[in-house]
Amino acid sequence: MPEGHTLHGLARDLNAAFAGTTPEVTSPQGKFAEGAALLDGRKVLEASAWGKHLFVEFEADAWLHVHLGLIGNFSILLRAGEAVPPVQGQVRLRLLTDDHVADLRGPNLCAVVTPEHVEGVTARLGPDPLRPDPDSETAWKRVSRSNRSIAELLMDQSVVAGIGNVYRCELLYRHRVDPFRPGREIRRATWDAMWRDICDLMPLGLAAGQILTMPDQVEEAREALAAGDPVVPGERRYLVYRRAQEPCRVCGSTVRTKVVAGRNLFWCGRCQRRR
Structure with a gap:
């Protein structure tokens, strides 16, 4: 989708x-x-x-x-x-x-x-990171009061509007968050870092016309925007999305997959242990 x-x-x-x-x-x-x-x-x-x-x-x-x-x-x-x-x-x-x-x-x-x-x-709908002045506090309240897993909550459009399965998988991995941790157990500092990240990543995706989460691609896109240059789409590469049974790019463990909220979640069981 x-x-x-x-x-x-x-x-x-x-x-x-x-x-x-x-x-x-x-x-x-x-x-x-x-x-x-x-x-x-x-x-x-x-x-x-x-x-x-x-x-x-x-x-x-x-x-x-x-x-x-x-x-x-x-x-x-x-x-x-x-x-x-x-x-x-x-x-x-x-x-x-x-x-x-x-x-x-x-x-x-x-x-x-x-x-x-x-x-x-x-x-x-929840706040949209691509709209002017999105209300992160509303999203945090809905996360912090929920017993549902953070992987489910990120797919709930009443929590954050616009995040789909790719951003969900990649965002959780970028912050080493256990996707099965209930929202009420997520630390505020962790959520704030994730929120800042998605508010940075989605405009880059808009400029490039594709989702960018790999560190080198993200940095190149930021530099292009800062210079006023177009962001040129590149090879579609991801940290964990659609990489089931492949080695984690950081620790080498096998990337896992499971259906969560109707879509295939991808994560690294060793790297993603953070609350």
């Missing part, structure tokens, strides 16, 4: 392509025909993201709410006045102007909603 940096990247790209325009809105697949008709002919005001939810505000208090789920994809292509590209695959929603076309395929959710609906969704 796409993690928070992907949705924020989509919001950024949708704004660049469609903000201030009045796109033709259709549903080539037909499943979103009524919703598309409601949005067609309305000006796009702003796209934004909160965690794994994407919102596109149109004029007259109409909002598009999208959740990509496991297989969803929202592609944005430069058209530049050329012929309308043919529809490929099952396109739930298409936004079309003379300059751009955006096709949404396979979302878990695609709906036209009210401002009150948007407020209700965001109120239920």
Whole structure:
């Protein structure tokens, strides 16, 4: 499932392509025909993201709410006045102007909603590290009062919005935290360090268009941003994610895996013993 940096990247790209325009809105697949008709002919005001939810505000208090789920994809292509590209695959929603076309395929959710609906969704979500001034205290309260494992809590979008399985595995490893430790046993200093780290890592992932957690890649990305240069995506490498039965990069122990909160958790039993 796409993690928070992907949705924020989509919001950024949708704004660049469609903000201030009045796109033709259709549903080539037909499943979103009524919703598309409601949005067609309305000006796009702003796209934004909160965690794994994407919102596109149109004029007259109409909002598009999208959740990509496991297989969803929202592609944005430069058209530049050329012929309308043919529809490929099952396109739930298409936004079309003379300059751009955006096709949404396979979302878990695609709906036209009210401002009150948007407020209700965001109120239920935890703080998003990619939004301005995320409230770390709210996240800490929900962690520190819970008997659930920290591995479960990090996947709970009401605790922190936008963290998915990759960031979960990598963040816990980077801080040597036992993934099965209950939230109430996590030390405040440990949580604060993890929070600062995820607030650093996710913007790098947004800039690169891919999750970066390897120390060398993280440092290169930081240097590029500091210099005002683009962050160039590189080889997809991880500390523990999808490395089951491979040696830990630090101690050489075998990386373990187990399904936790519906996804395969990866961790090192020797390195990750910290509270």
